[in-house]
Amino acid sequence: MTPTRRTLLGAALTGATAAVGLPATPASAASWQLKWSPSASADGLGAFETIEDDRANSHPAGHPHIRPEGNNWRFTMHRVDRDTMTDRQRQEVTGLRTSPGSYLKWLPGQTWRLTYSMYIPSSLKATTTFTHIMQMKQPGNGSSPIVVQSLRRVNGAQTIELQLPISGTLVGRTSLDPLHDRWTDVDFQIKVGNGTSGSVRWILKSGGTTLIDKARTGVDTFLADRVRPKWGIYRSLGDSSGSLQDCHLLLTDLRGYQLV
Template sequence: MLKKVLTLNAILVLSGCVTTAGVTDAIPATTVRGDTIISQTQLKADGPEKEDTYTLIRDAFGPRAIEAPDLYGNANHQGVRHITEGMDERVGNYFKFVIHRDDDHDRDVLLKSDRQRNEIKVYGGSKSALKGHLGDTFEYRWKFRLGDNLAVTKHFTHIFQLKAVKGKSSDAITSSPILTLTANIRHGHSGLEVRHVGYNANKTGTVNNTLYHTAKHDIDWKNDILGHWFEVYVRANYSESGSLYMTVTPLGESTPMIEVTQNNIEMWRSGSDGSRSNFVRPKWGIYRSLKAIDQLNKEEDEVDFADFEVTKISPKKP
């Protein structure tokens, strides 16, 4: 694994990208496309024969960044690594996330629950530079590929989430993610959904709002989505009247398959409370409902990820 501090040069200013292996952070501020990079962390797979996969992830996001079934409890699916690494001709090294319908559980919930997960995350113990605080603007980039035969239901299979954390509060409102990229069935068709969750009118609960679903467009699940690599870009401004821009683009193409632009959208759940214990965090992996378990594959399901990048920026002033 390569872990180092990079000094950005003129090439970066022009291209707006960083190319390195392993983990990169503490990048000095510089101007990219008119914005200023405050900090940037990259997590890249380095291959199955190199650095231990879990160590690689923990070095990037923190010691407790992994929520894999093999890390929780004797009644869970121990002895099987649920995040490993592979090599692909198109993206190079990548992270392979797997989940097993009848063996995996939801973290330390040992009795069968209505959901299961295999995720990595930013959390309270992560570096401050990875956490979105009130008024911050962040960019997230990564690549993903759904397994060739991944089965989904009308219930959720989240592969990305932006979640609000309000100190040590157990407030149920904060438990619903602000934003998800979800695989599910809508209108009788499997597809990908970008979903925003905001407060209801009196802020006693939340309301789901689908910003985009491939089932409403001429995008075929089996031919256009399963087994294909995609690049994702998310730009989020964290405030009660924030902004969101998101694209999901087939690898190697310039036209997004999914494009979402939202202004004056709720991207913060703590009102005017800008306490440093309140933040928004990203999560990636497989987090799915088991409410229609008979519709899921009985054996192993897989989602692959590559080239995670978390960048805090200071936007160019008008």
């Protein structure tokens, strides 16, 4: 049975500018404005700029690996799935589409915020190599990630973390155990900036409890062109902990805000 979700996000947006670890701005001068609010049941995969569902056609019997399921978006990963680079697996969506011919572009100097809820079943485990469930990247093949939210084993323990790969900065890390088999609220904020002009804040909450709230300023959050979010499961097959299983990830209540 697909778990249902009761929305807990939204209220935290009100009057939050000065508290997010980003440059404080008087409330009269700037506020979070909703720019993207898709529904899985109404918009389906049309909510996203691109769909990366089994790009290598490695497992036709498993199609579709990415699909709307009620009010959720479901990303299914089978152990036999392979990406075009066969040492890894990828089932991801990219971008924030606002109409059939338009999508949001995150550019230097802009500040953006994503809120959503995710359901991580116990079958989606942390690994000794990379397992990303959210990324920020420059569009285009072969570009390096700017931000990654990952499930990683650290000294044998399962954790969830946020890193900035350009500088190798660990924003924060916490235990994955309290997130398994329940809904977790994600609040991610980014000021797009080159060199030391970027900022990020990462908050996870579950059942009204804040699990982690970490921010970094003076960091690099831009490569070239624009920044584009990605969601789904992207993982290496090089795990040495025996954690790779058939699994899935659920997302719901995706919202995108800009500080204007």
